[in-house]
Amino acid sequence: MEPHLQGKLDEIAARLRKASSVAVMTGAGVSAESGVPTFRDAGGLWEGHRIEDVGTPEGFTRDPLLVWRFYNARRRNLLDVAPNAAHHALANLERRCRDFALITQNVDGLHARAGTPNPIELHGNIWLNTCTGCTHYEWADATWRATGNPSAASFPDDPRCPKCAGRLRPGVVWFGEMLPDWAVRRAEQAVCRCDVMLVIGTSAVVYPAAGLAHLAAARGAFVVEINPQRTPLSKEADAVLSGKAGEIMPALLQRVASS
Numbered sequence: 026m027e028p029h030l031q032g033k034l035d036e037i038a039a040r041l042r043k044a045s046s047v048a049v050m051t052g053a054g055v056s057a058e059s060g061v062p063t064f065r066d067a068g069g070l071w072e073g074h075r076i077e078d079v080g081t082p083e084g085f086t087r088d089p090l091l092v093w094r095f096y097n098a099r100r101r102n103l104l105d106v107a108p109n110a111a112h113h114a115l116a117n118l119e120r121r122c123r124d125f126a127l128i129t130q131n132v133d134g135l136h137a138r139a140g141t142p143n144p145i146e147l148h149g150n151i152w153l154n155t156c157t158g159c160t161h162y163e164w165a166d167a168t169w170r171a172t173g174n175p176s177a178a179s180f181p182d183d184p185r186c187p188k189c190a191g192r193l194r195p196g197v198v199w200f201g202e203m204l205p206d207w208a209v210r211r212a213e214q215a216v217c218r219c220d221v222m223l224v225i226g227t228s229a230v231v232y233p234a235a236g237l238a239h240l241a242a243a244r245g246a247f248v249v250e251i252n253p254q255r256t257p258l259s260k261e262a263d264a265v266l267s268g269k270a271g272e273i274m275p276a277l278l279q280r281v282a283s284s
């Protein structure tokens with residue numbers, strides 16, 4: 026690791042140790058080292074599909090079976106994926122902080138699998154099915170979790186609600202949809218009270234999530250960006266750690282822990 030990065034890590038670790046409250050926001054980059062593809066690298070396509078077709082409510086109305094095939098394929102891919110060193114370091118950091126909130130734009134559920142007890146999932150969770158006809162929701166990975174056996178997971182092509190027989194949809198936020206109110210409120214509260222905010226692996230261009238780092242900065246928090254690429258946030262951040270989350274987060278955690 027470069028010497029200037031070591032100095033920055035020491036300073037940020039000292040701030041984290043002193044902080045009364047820490048907020049973290051993650052994006053697709055935090056899962057990249059687990060093998061989950063990021064969005065902006067995909068040339069406007071999501072795993073070969075147009076976003077309008079598989080990532081909007083209109084696409085689901087037009088062709089629900091296509092959308093379900095797409096999400097079920099993503100779920101099957103995730104069965105073979107495990108949380109990486111960054112997810113684990115963040116779960117560990119939370120145990121060392123007095124007040125801590127982890128806000129994520131990711132729907133892959135990897136933070137919870139690494140042991141983060143209550144992540145604020147701004148864009149929902151791919152393992153959730155919600156009913157389009159009533160308030161029912163269910164976890165699509167319940168059997169897998171209960172048995173610990175990924176091959177026990179079954180993902181029907183056009184799942185139906187056990188209560189009203191309405192069509193179920195993936196419990197994620199699509200383009201053109203509002204983020205869940207409660208999640209935005211919790212995220213804003215966490216960001217407004219934090220002394221340090223880590224913004225990890227996000228291109229920081231999709232609002233309202235991207236606005237949370239600006240809110241933290243405006244409230245006087247020390248904002249740290251962790252990303253191998255520069256983003257629109259880089260100029261405003263108090264520190265930029267240029268590198269991979271799976272390398273930087275364990276190094277940062279080690280410094281926080283060794284005092």
Ligand code: OAD
Nearest residue numbers: 052053054057063064065130226227228231252254269270
């Ligand atoms: P993006 O794909 O836009 O950005 C991923 C970011 O991660 C980029 O800035 C990369 O440089 C960075 N990155 C890549 N590998 C990394 C690594 N190993 N460590 C750290 N950073 C790394 O993903 P998001 O910003 O999460 O919205 O995208 C935000 C939202 O846009 C998503 O939640 C999704 C998408 O459209 C919805 O689904 C509503």
